[in-house]
Amino acid sequence: DAGVIQSPRHEVTEMGQEVTLRCKPISGHDYLFWYRQTMMRGLELLIYFNNNVPIDDSGMPEDRFSAKMPNASFSTLKIQPSEPRDSAVYFCASSPQADQPQHFGDGTRLSIL
Amino acid sequence: KQEVTQIPAALSVPEGENLVLNCSFTDSAIYNLQWFRQDPGKGLTSLLLIQSSQREQTSGRLNASLDKSSGRSTLYIAASQPGDSATYLCAVNDYKLSFGAGTTVTVRA
Numbered sequence: 001d002a003g004v005i006q007s008p009r010h011e012v013t014e015m016g017q018e019v020t021l022r023c024k025p026i027s028g029h030d031y032l033f034w035y036r037q038t039m040m041r042g043l044e045l046l047i048y049f050n051n052n053v054p055i056d057d058s059g060m061p062e063d064r065f066s067a068k069m070p071n072a073s074f075s076t077l078k079i080q081p082s083e084p085r086d087s088a089v090y091f092c093a094s095s096p097q098a099d100q101p102q103h104f105g106d107g108t109r110l111s112i113l
Numbered sequence: 114k115q116e117v118t119q120i121p122a123a124l125s126v127p128e129g130e131n132l133v134l135n136c137s138f139t140d141s142a143i144y145n146l147q148w149f150r151q152d153p154g155k156g157l158t159s160l161l162l163i164q165s166s167q168r169e170q171t172s173g174r175l176n177a178s179l180d181k182s183s184g185r186s187t188l189y190i191a192a193s194q195p196g197d198s199a200t201y202l203c204a205v206n207d208y209k210l211s212f213g214a215g216t217t218v219t220v221r222a
Contacts, residue, residue, distance in 0.1 A: 102159070103159065109154075
């Protein structure tokens with residue numbers, strides 16, 4: 001079975017540019033999560049969706065961040081405009097139900113110069 | 114807000130020794146607790162999930178216990194091997210996952 005698929009794996013861009021990260025969850029999983037991992041703050045939940053609807057976006061750091069889930073098999077996390085402090089590894093995860101294991105993608109390593 | 118703490122932050126043991134990794138959390142109203150492994154530059158691999166109604170869960174050389182009332186979980190890895198070297202993360206699910214900072218394990222051959 002295919003796992004959670006994230007693209008791109010690495011992204012390097014200049015400050016001020018728009019960045020779009022993509023995620024394809026495991027088929028049949030109703031929950032999708034976006035996390036960010038940094039050395040300073042560890043792993044933090046940014047936002048999660050249930051059946052394509054955003055449920056909790058309290059972890060989104062600023063209005064520069066936005067996330068969408070137009071259908072059950074695709075989600076995007078967008079940063080506009082990007083800043084150097086956004087540099088981190090961004091993970092997408094999915095699970096069948098809220099109390100079931102979350103399965104993580106390999107992450108997108110983002111560097112903002 | 115849920116706070117998750119992992120002790121120790123790092124651990125180095127000779128091959129064959131048993132590993133004991135600790136996780137504590139502040140709010141006991143949880144769905145479950147999940148242990149993950151992360152290798153450098155890689156994603157997270159789920160090792161074990163313990164539902165809030167369970168006391169322990171086992172998979173091969175791994176055993177995880179949960180004491181919800183005291184807010185503690187322990188991951189035991191028996192007969193450690195160099196391939197067990199990685200960072201181990203504990204995550205508490207109270208509708209969303211809150212992660213500890215992890216324990217970085219080095220198993221010396």
